[in-house]
Amino acid sequence: MALLFEGIDWGTLALLVAAAFAAGWIDAVVGGGGLLQLPALLLAGVTPVQALATNKLASIFGTATSSIAFYRKVRPSLGDTLPMAAVALVGSFGGASVAAFLPASLFKPIIVVALVVVALITLFKPQLGVAAAVRFRGAKHIIIAGCIGAAIGFYDGVLxxxxGTFLVFALVGLLGVDFLQASAKAKIGNFATNLGALLFFIPLGAVLWPLGLVMA
Incomplete structure (x- = not known):
């Protein structure tokens, strides 16, 4: 069978596009679409770092459009959202830099274990509040939002x-933000984490551009 790029043939490409489509639908309904898209890239035979980088490229278009849509609909407060997103971007850049230098022999088992854990958390995620019960105000609120961005941003860069689901959990559980506001803030934060990782992966040459754009 003819190869297209990076050892990907037409049949594998069709499966990857189907996985990307399904991942987008899962993200829209329950979240966690990356649970499908990242393993699909790994099964296609690309390296773990290429899979991470290409997955970020494929995902950033969706997070960008959903961020805009949620902002227009929900109008989340930007006083904590933008600082959280900025710190998340830096955290994701740092996480990507760690991921890039992990040996493949160590990285693949980490991915498998993490995917199982994330799948279970996503499947059995707790009920989230519909009413706001904000726990902190002022600088403390922003600092905690920044810590959320840093931790989850680093995770997104590494894996x-x-x-997005973890951001919603943290914003609701730690800050008491209502679910709709948390979802809108999480979309913006997730766009920032995708961008932060790409800012590291692109100069590294890890992004498989044709494949990522096809899967976007």
Missing amino acids: GPGT
């Missing part, structure tokens, strides 16, 4: 699946 990624479930990032």
